[in-house]
Amino acid sequence: MMERAESGQKLYTRMRLWEFPDQYVIEPTDGSCGSSLAVNKADGSMNLIDEVPECSSIRVPKIRIIFGVIGMLKLVAGSYLIVITDRECVGSYLGHPIYKATSLKIFPCDQSVTNSNAEQKKVETEFSGLLNVAERTSGLYFSYDSNLTLSAQRLHDLGDESKLLPLWRQAEPRFLWNNYMLEVLIDNKLDPYLLPVVQGSFQNFQAAIGKEIVDVTLIARRCTRRNGTRMWRRGADSDGYVANFVETEQIVQMNGFTSSFVQVRGSIPFLWEQVVDLTYKPKFEIVRPEEAPRVVERHFLDLRKKYGSVLAVDLVNKHGGEGRLSEKYANAMHRVISDDVRYLHFDFHKICGHVHFERLSILYDQIVDFLEKNVYLLLNEKGEKMKEQTGVVRTNCIDCLDRTNVTQSMIGRRMLEIQLRRIGVFGAEETISSHPNFDESYKICEYFHILHLL
Template sequence: MGERQQILRHFLLIPFRSTDMMDKADPAQKLYNKMRLWEFPDQYVVEPTDGSSASFLAISRLDGSMSHIDEIPQCNSLRVPKIQTIYGVVGMLKLLAGSYLLMITERECVGSYMGYPIFKVTSLKVFPCDHALKGSPEEQKKMESEFSRLLNVAERTPGLYFSYDVNITLSAQRLHVLGDESKLLPLWRQADPRFLWNNYMMEVLIDNKLDPYLLPVMQGSFNTFQAAIGKDILDVSLIARRCTRRTGTRMWRRGADSDGFVANFVESEQIIQLNGYTASFVQVRGSIPLLWDQIVDLTYKPKFEIVRPDEAPRVAERHFLDLRKKYGNVLAVDLVNTQGGEGRLCEKFGHAVEPIASDDLRYLHFDFHKICGHVHFERLSILYDQIEDFLIKSR
């Protein structure tokens, strides 16, 4: 079933021109990269420890309201705070009768992007600001208890990455073409909202104008390694950015919505750096952009259901218009089988793309399982031969 998950998606290969060394984004106001959290009975106090701020951030444990204070509250035998180091404020979730802070309590440096360190979140903690619950009706308390259990799931969210210095929600090409004014904006304002995992959670901090605390977080993967070609050493980075639109688990979330946004959308980027030059290649994937569902049951292959098939051309057109606007020329490679439910999806997809196909939008079906099976990956050369001219033309 793991392989099935992959081939039910279509892949879009979008080549980016090689560029010379990327201009580095240098926001005017730096993010706090290490802080001390004081947990008092009535409030949390966040203290930047890099010496760049003369004030501290206080968050009420009653209702989550925020304010700046000039000094740490006094401690005594009745007011002994718990103190720990944190590495970022991810944001705040406001629920019916309380607010919940999410903070990074552990991190791991996993490489660099455009010369700046990239960190992986290894521990994310939720801090409740829910003392107001004490006066809430029992039914509301019960509902909040259910929400709190869901927040425990948020603490275990895998694949969260961030940087204090560069916006990893943007591809190398997008970073390169940022205007001078945009480069001076806070990182959260430069971010691509599609890949900003904590977009909603940052709203309270944005309203309170807390730019130095606003840390953009991306969900996906990030890997770097070096390779040698002769005497030359290449720095290779592989980044996958998961889209926050139409999110959901496999099988429970399929296809597109009426605006053309698809489930399981991921932007993958391969970056190669050598002797001061940078080359970037971007590829995106997502669920087939039609209105369809997969009915989850106990069978090995749950059935597909195509919803409102008459709307397929309009939905596909919106999907590809958005891709062309963001990426330029698009080559859509459909890897699904031609038999059974997948075959019906394949046929509908091909028919939906046919009226909008053009020189800058090409659709190609490649029956991956039939041609390559489980072991004959060398047969991918057949696919390469079919798409080579489009990739060369689109450089």
């Protein structure tokens, strides 16, 4: 029965969820005439049905409108269906509407828990309480038509066959927030219900520069690997996946041209931790220091495969606990530095302090050759590639927050000016600051972009 869900079928954009005593039924109501999905309340099993069951006159089912299925989360004994109950359109990505999930709802399929032993029931209750956190997860974005997990360049480079695949099959697993929760739906071949979701930030604005209208989008994609609360999750795991890894993309569209620039951030890529205690600045502990070179090597090998050349910009202090981390990082980088991998230390606090951010021009002068060589994606009015980005700047401080935010903002701003000059909007010496209205819109966009990454 499941095979009736065709792989090329569009995602359902609006559904009605019926809550019966023994099952939930999700009925597409967007005019697509697809089969309804029945989810068993006892064990979470699924099957497609042609019609919604008739309602009993004794017990009328609860009905609510939903806008997407996040997936199914299985705990010790029960399963839990997670859906989007409200959304907000926040802009467009390459011509397609982008939505923010503003409300989630969890529906338990845990009637089988009644047959579990006391210990299983106790653990299930503890775990199910944590689901309230999932319901309050912020910064979730999705599209029914375009793959938000991929940058504009990776989308453009998809082969014709890949472009025909369902969105979840095109998705980049690193940035697919509900990857694990979609597994049950994937197993049951429920493509029209499989909605890819990313966690991060999406900001979009349009502004006039002279007679031209420029559309600017900032997207942050938070990696799903090595997740955790910022103060408790540091460094890398043994495979080289780092905490707080985020891919940020800046897209400019004007007069048919599309230009995209990508940069990344992530924790210092070897095994270390910060033991949280009552002190203002808890101590940093380097774990298994002998493994640092191998972990760093794995991390940068992965970055090279995904982005090309890499320039690692390290913003931490040269003294104190941070200094020990920076020294270890610099020493480990000696094994991976090559024509494709560069390492640059910039003592942000020493050079810029807390207010002199204009001194970041010193850093820019040191990396401008890399930026000019590896540039950005540029598509013309026909969608043909005129330039491509062949490398990425990887920035880190300790938390990948304040220092990283300011530095990435500076780089993004300089690159936006270069992109606008190339498209022909700016003259050779023109800057964003020359246009107060555009400058203000860009600063507001950046502010909310950064706010969502805290």
